[in-house]
Amino acid sequence: MDSGQLFDAVIVGGGLAGTTVAAELALTAPPDFRLLLIDAGGEPGPGTAYAAPSNRLFMNGTARAMSAVPGDKHHLVRWLQTEPETALISRRAFGRYLSERFREALKMRPAFESAHAEVVDVAPGDGAFTIVDAHGGERLARHVVLALGNFEPDYGFLPPALSRHSGFVADPWRFAASRLPRHGDALVVGSGLTALDAIALLDEMGFDGRIHIVSRRGLVPCVDNPFAHALDPRSLDLDTSTPYRLLQTLRATARRHVAAGGDWRDVVEAIRTISPRIWTGWSERDRKRFLRHLQAYWSIHRYRVPPKTAAVYDRLRREGRLIRHRGQITDAAELANGRVRVEVTGPMGKDTLVVSATINCTGPNGNYERVRHPLVAALLRRGVMRPDSLRLGIDATPELRVRDARGNAHERLYALGPPLRGIFYETTAVPETREQAAHIARLIAGERTRLRLETAS
Numbered sequence: 001m002d003s004g005q006l007f008d009a010v011i012v013g014g015g016l017a018g019t020t021v022a023a024e025l026a027l028t029a030p031p032d033f034r035l036l037l038i039d040a041g042g043e044p045g046p047g048t049a050y051a052a053p054s055n056r057l058f059m060n061g062t063a064r065a066m067s068a069v070p071g072d073k074h075h076l077v078r079w080l081q082t083e084p085e086t087a088l089i090s091r092r093a094f095g096r097y098l099s100e101r102f103r104e105a106l107k108m109r110p111a112f113e114s115a116h117a118e119v120v121d122v123a124p125g126d127g128a129f130t131i132v133d134a135h136g137g138e139r140l141a142r143h144v145v146l147a148l149g150n151f152e153p154d155y156g157f158l159p160p161a162l163s164r165h166s167g168f169v170a171d172p173w174r175f176a177a178s179r180l181p182r183h184g185d186a187l188v189v190g191s192g193l194t195a196l197d198a199i200a201l202l203d204e205m206g207f208d209g210r211i212h213i214v215s216r217r218g219l220v221p222c223v224d225n226p227f228a229h230a231l232d233p234r235s236l237d238l239d240t241s242t243p244y245r246l247l248q249t250l251r252a253t254a255r256r257h258v259a260a261g262g263d264w265r266d267v268v269e270a271i272r273t274i275s276p277r278i279w280t281g282w283s284e285r286d287r288k289r290f291l292r293h294l295q296a297y298w299s300i301h302r303y304r305v306p307p308k309t310a311a312v313y314d315r316l317r318r319e320g321r322l323i324r325h326r327g328q329i330t331d332a333a334e335l336a337n338g339r340v341r342v343e344v345t346g347p348m349g350k351d352t353l354v355v356s357a358t359i360n361c362t363g364p365n366g367n368y369e370r371v372r373h374p375l376v377a378a379l380l381r382r383g384v385m386r387p388d389s390l391r392l393g394i395d396a397t398p399e400l401r402v403r404d405a406r407g408n409a410h411e412r413l414y415a416l417g418p419p420l421r422g423i424f425y426e427t428t429a430v431p432e433t434r435e436q437a438a439h440i441a442r443l444i445a446g447e448r449t450r451l452r453l454e455t456a457s
């Protein structure tokens, strides 16, 4: 690839978000449209989320809900061929599905290409952005899409003796479980879906010790029911004006629905379809209140654990090998035998654990000021983007245009997926991402078609 080539669009990030924008552009952009997708990882498609290190890590939604193609809800079910629409398929299989879709886009479009590189800067210029990679390679692009996904969890709050220990896993989505010790006690920090996946991985690799889970509230995700179906939110008697009114009316609605023989998950799914509207309708004060007081409870109902993963967790608990601790890690020290002594302080007092491995499952780091990534650092330093006011990601318009340090929207710099949590709250899952991808593709293709017509006339 030549340095300095001008592309109509460069997509940074080749996970679900980036490859779906590319696939949508393959369907809608003018024939001579030039696109480059750059990813620092492996083959474009799986990204971080769907390059799962095991076949036993599952999607947390049914195949019926996870099509990557906007407007074609059965696309994934048709691709799977033999699985029913209620199947909770493995994340790896979903990664293969995304790769295949991207490869098809490349086949359809000779002027689409992909590159393996880490982008470290995107500098706005006169009519084009300069995209710089870690080897100093430069490309020019009229439009840039930031599809950066999730950054590994923050660990600055952990005692250094723990986070610098050789058995500490900072990235819970890409670690090789086989490298961890099989015996002794392990510690999982956090108790959400990633924590349950980490426990399933430890179990799969034959770990035979005890696993301690530490989390501030001690909450664990509810089990999913593949047969749950979102109700029409318009049919529900909900007051969404503030988080507390929503909580009250949501509980009452769910109770009524269960009493009538339904599943409470149907009500949660109904809310999920209107979450961005609810979120943008709340004041900043209410959003902060939600994050502080209600988010943890909402999360365990909304992000549910696949039954097969829950079964591993239940079995380990029955065997007495899984121990939950409610509290915070307040101290740690490395011992002469190479293990770490960890102190957990909670409402019931102090617990002392001695562990040989720790997996940090405290959730993606959305606070961009604390993300250790050269591209993020460069974009903040240059004022090309700014964190959103809640520090959940980056600031952007509802049209998905990135805002600069002064709050002005870039005309041709877009973002989608997890970085937009502060803007929409519900923005990371497949259904939301595919709609955002289609929207960005429409904007880019539309602008390019307009330009073409103007040049021709």
Ligand SMILES: Cc1cc2nc3c(=O)[nH]c(=O)nc-3n(C[C@H](O)[C@H](O)[C@H](O)COP(=O)(O)OP(=O)(O)OC[C@H]3O[C@@H](n4cnc5c(N)ncnc54)[C@H](O)[C@@H]3O)c2cc1C
Pocket (backbone or CB within 6 Å): 012, 013, 014, 015, 016, 017, 018, 038, 039, 040, 041, 046, 047, 048, 049, 050, 058, 059, 060, 061, 091, 117, 118, 119, 120, 147, 148, 149, 150, 173, 194, 375, 416, 417, 418, 428, 429, 430, 431, 433
């Ligand atoms: C472990 C996990 C499981 C999930 N499971 C589900 C699920 O079952 N159902 C569901 O609906 N949602 C799920 N989600 C949520 C959602 O689907 C994912 O967050 C989604 O895949 C995000 O896609 P993405 O493309 O934005 O990000 P990612 O998958 O994180 O991909 C981002 C890509 O960008 C690349 N990249 C980043 N920065 C650069 C750079 N500077 N230069 C080059 N490349 C770069 C990375 O290498 C990566 O390949 C899951 C999320 C995670 C983390």
